[in-house]
Amino acid sequence: MGMEIKRKNTIFTGTQMDIQDLYKCVHCGLCLSSCPTYTVLGKETDSPRGRIAYMKAIYEEKTDLTPRIVSHLDSCLQCRACESVCPSGVPFGRLMEHTKSYIVNQKKYSFFRSVINKFLYKIVFPKPFILSLTSIAIKVYKSLQIHKIRIIKPTFMTPLDKMITDTPKEVFRAEGSVFYSSTTDNKKSVALLSGCVMPIVQSDTMRATVRVLNKNGCDVFVPELQKCCGALNIHGGDLEGAKSLAKANIDAFIELDIEAIIVVSGGCGAIMKEYYDLFQNDPDYLEKAIKFSSKVKDIAEYLIEIPIIKPEKKLNYNVTYQDSCHLSNVQKITTPPRKLLEEIEGITIIEMEDNKCCGAAGVYSLFHKEMSSVLAGSKMDSIESTRADVVISGNPGCMIQINGEASKRKSSIKVMHLVDILDEAYTYPS
Missing domain, CATH: 3.40.50 (Rossmann fold)
Known part of the structure; x- marks a missing residue:
């Protein structure tokens, strides 16, 4: 549009973002009713356009990144419902991802939050072995009934209650790359993202996915060297960690002779379809990322396309x-x-x-x-x-x-x- 904007703050420096995106918002308010936090709290500061106003103010050095502002920015669920109704095409998800990264880099989170972030994004999710140990700890937590003893249970563990379900005993894990062959004629070949959480918490669903794909004429390959998709890292502001995981997945899948990379997690699929966003400043991987993302298909999307056997x-x-x-x-x-x-x-x-x-x-x-x-x-x-x-x-x-x-x-x-x-x-x- 020819608008000249003077860069004053490093909040978006060195990213693939076009800073003009920050100024696309025309404050029409159509996003308000779609935003979960605004719907609950009714505060402009907890709405998409309110958060964009904070981003602009930080970028233009009109305000510091105070704990109060961090709180309003961090309360965003990054559901991106606002993008679905925005007439100006504001890429709010991308703006928020880089804002979260800036909060992390400026060390504006509490010590406790920073420790938990590093534990989750650097240790747990990237390493299946550690995640398996974590799942064992959750099962012990359940068997000892600690989740019912409110007096001694740490407050931060309360959210684990929702994971205290009958998790499958057998983990869906590829000991080396695994190939599941279909017995039908005119077969198709696909690869399956196993991911980080689902092989442990919902391994039965992963096995069901293989059966359904085989039933529909698909040979299914599960690469050994694949990693967590990186979605949680991105949402938490760990963009470099996400980029590392994305590279590992691109390398694990890119040379396979397959029609599609099948994903059974909506969050994983969304990030994987946008991997190329992570590599705008990395020409060595950008072309690979574009090719990779073009093959990613949600299971429902793919079954309708092939089409499904009734x-x-x-x-x-x-x-x-x-x-x-x-x-x-x-x-x-x-x-x-x-x-x-x-x-x-x-x-x-x-x-x-x-x-x-x-x-x-x-x-x-x-x-x-x-x-x-x-x-x-x-x-x-x-x-x-x-x-x-x-x-x-x-x-x-x-x-x-x-x-x-x-x-x-x-x-x-x-x-x-x-x-x-x-x-x-x-x-x-x-």
């Missing part, structure tokens, strides 16, 4: 589908999951009136327990109002969040991944 069994369920933020707002995938459910005989889909963010947002509940809890409660109200037997989701974080709220309410509703209900509806050779 499941044989009749399932008499009333279901409601929960749109995860990064599937709907970022990947724009809302119709494919519903079309897949319609392929199952006996399924009745009942839509929620309010299908906003559930408050999971990665590790958000560790640092914003109250807001996360309010949003989880609101989501559960919407689910229960449908009187459905089953709530279907395409994102593990959402499933953990909803399961936790359902458990708290002693609700009988069943929480399932889309792949799990497809798996239940298929018949397989003995």
